[in-house]
Amino acid sequence: MTSxxxxxxxxxxxxxxxxxxxxxPVERVRRAEDDATTQFAAHxxxxxxxxxxxxxxxxxxxxADAIRQTALEDLVRQTWELARERESLRPxxxxxxxxxxxxxGAPLTxxxxxxxxxxxxxxxxxxxxxxxxxxxxxxxxxxxxxVALREQKAPWVPVAERAKPGxxxxxxxxxxxxxxxxxxxxxxxxxxxxRALADLETQLMALDAGGAWEGTLRFPDDHPDESRRxxxxxxxxxxxxxxxxxxxxxxxxxxxxxxxxxxxxxLRAAVRTDLEEAAxxxxxxxxxxxxxxxxxxxxxxxxxxxxxxxAVTAYAKAYGVPDDQFPRFANEMAPVLEAGVRRDLIVxxxxxxxxxxxxxxxxxxxxxxxxxxxxxxPGAVYAGLExxxxxxxxxxxxxxxxxxxxxxxxxxxxxxxxxx
Numbered sequence: 001m002t003s004x005x006x007x008x009x010x011x012x013x014x015x016x017x018x019x020x021x022x023x024x025p026v027e028r029v030r031r032a033e034d035d036a037t038t039q040f041a042a043h044x045x046x047x048x049x050x051x052x053x054x055x056x057x058x059x060x061x062x063x064a065d066a067i068r069q070t071a072l073e074d075l076v077r078q079t080w081e082l083a084r085e086r087e088s089l090r091p092x093x094x095x096x097x098x099x100x101x102x103x104x105g106a107p108l109t110x111x112x113x114x115x116x117x118x119x120x121x122x123x124x125x126x127x128x129x130x131x132x133x134x135x136x137x138x139x140x141x142x143x144x145x146x147v148a149l150r151e152q153k154a155p156w157v158p159v160a161e162r163a164k165p166g167x168x169x170x171x172x173x174x175x176x177x178x179x180x181x182x183x184x185x186x187x188x189x190x191x192x193x194x195r196a197l198a199d200l201e202t203q204l205m206a207l208d209a210g211g212a213w214e215g216t217l218r219f220p221d222d223h224p225d226e227s228r229r230x231x232x233x234x235x236x237x238x239x240x241x242x243x244x245x246x247x248x249x250x251x252x253x254x255x256x257x258x259x260x261x262x263x264x265x266x267l268r269a270a271v272r273t274d275l276e277e278a279a280x281x282x283x284x285x286x287x288x289x290x291x292x293x294x295x296x297x298x299x300x301x302x303x304x305x306x307x308x309x310x311a312v313t314a315y316a317k318a319y320g321v322p323d324d325q326f327p328r329f330a331n332e333m334a335p336v337l338e339a340g341v342r343r344d345l346i347v348x349x350x351x352x353x354x355x356x357x358x359x360x361x362x363x364x365x366x367x368x369x370x371x372x373x374x375x376x377x378p379g380a381v382y383a384g385l386e387x388x389x390x391x392x393x394x395x396x397x398x399x400x401x402x403x404x405x406x407x408x409x410x411x412x413x414x415x416x417x418x419x420x
Contacts, residue, residue: 006075008083011111015118016304018089022079024108032071040067075108083112090117093310115306120299120349126410128294133416134283137275145271146250149258154245163205163242165192170241171204176214176234184236200237207239287413288404292343295407301346303338311337350403358398363391366398 005028012019041059049055060067080095093115100110156168163169169191174184189195191205197220203213214236219228248254255267295301312330315321315337321329351357364378367385371378385391 006079006082008079008086008112010087014304014306015302016092017113017115017306018087019114020083020112022083022108022110022112024075024079026105026107029071029075029102029108032075033067036067036070036074039070072102072108076110080112089114091115092117115310117348118304118307118345120301120345122295122299122301122346122349122353124298125295125350125407128291128298128411130287130290130294130408130411130413131416132283132287132413135279137272137279141275142268142272145275146268147247149271150247150250150254151245153254153257154247156243157246159242159244160209161242162208163191163239165205166245167191168243168245169204169239172238172240173200174236174238176236184238203237204239207237209239209242212236212238287408289343291404291407291411292346295346296342301342303342303345307341307345308334308338311341347400347403350407351399354403354406356399356402356406358395358402362398363395366394 005025007023007025009021009023010018011021037056037059040063041054041056044054044059044063046054046058046062076097083089084091091114095112095114098111098113100108102108159167167190168188170186170188172184172186175182187196191201197217199217203215207213214234216232216234218232219225219230221229223229250264252263255261255264258267259270261267261270312334315333316326316329367382368378371381374381382391385394
């Protein structure tokens with residue numbers, strides 16, 4: 001692909017990426033530098049000259065690096081716009097520039113690489129047999145949830161007994177190996193949750209409140225802090241306080257405290273309803289996952305490596321994975337993220353094919369529904385979602401609902417009830 005001034009040559013492509021080699025002739029480079037010089041000359045203020053009247057040679061000498069950078073950015077932008085138009089690209093990210101070379105008197109050359117939206121051709125969208133596994137909510141699950149609610153409301157009260165797993169302890173830890181005279185560290189944690197060294201927890205459970213223990217603690221070889229792995233500390237631990245949760249009885253008063261329930265019976269019924277709704281959502285998620293798997297297999301949908309790698313890199317960055325741990329992270333997460341990418345590709349392809357993307361009217365209706373449930377004005381909800389960057393997420397949610405409704409209507413779904 002050529003233009004009178006810039007040569008853009010495709011060098012590589014797969015289902016989700018493109019690469020181009022670019023060569024910008026010397027004459028076009030000089031024109032870009034002249035245009036950049038004109039911009040700087042029009043806005044530059046130098047003592048002794050009126051604005052816009054500074055000699056171009058002086059402007060070039062004083063702002064040489066900035067002019068060069070401006071010209072480069074302009075040429076890259078123009079090249080990318082030309083490549084995107086001529087190749088009808090649908091980028092899903094910003095283009096990346098590689099192997100840039102710009103020597104005086106020589107053409108500007110570089111490589112453009114960009115990820116693009118794959119074009120899937122889904123020949124079969126229906127005729128699948130799916131099993132909907134809906135787990136029945138048991139009385140045991142309801143009672144377990146009620147226990148959890150009681151524990152959430154349980155206050156911590158001081159006890160005169162020795163601590164045991166599940167108790168909240170407060171202790172002072174002094175590092176006797178530290179000769180700097182640093183103040184002892186005050187710690188507070190629940191025993192048995194793995195927040196402290198197991199040996200320290202054992203020693204604290206052997207103390208009465210106010211008692212102290214002195215000895216050596218060793219950090220395990222798999223300690224989260226690599227700098228401490230295998231190290232030892234000579235410490236003095238003083239147990240200051242022991243508290244235990246006082247779980248309230250399941251009474252009508254407790255039900256009224258938890259929410260707008262007049263009795264334990266109403267609370268129990270509400271808990272069962274919540275669990276049943278969760279079980280329904282889980283069953284729906286399972287059906288959708290099975291549908292995606294069968295649809296992908298029937299249409300031989302493969303995830304382009306560039307998109308899989310893009311997803312892995314994005315997640316690693318989001319979770320702050322260190323560079324030295326990236327290979328392991330990529331190896332473990334690649335299959336999971338690849339499945340997510342495959343699902344997104346299929347949903348997007350079906351939405352395109354059947355014209356099921358969320359409309360502005362549907363988005364407004366969903367925002368109004370959220371506002372009604374929150375007791376807020378739709379405009380305020382819309383502004384809040386937009387500010388939080390979640391408006392696009394809501395659009396995708398509506399689109400997904402339409403896509404799966406469209407797909408499930410074309411397949412057979414059999415309910416398979418089961419108790420957990």
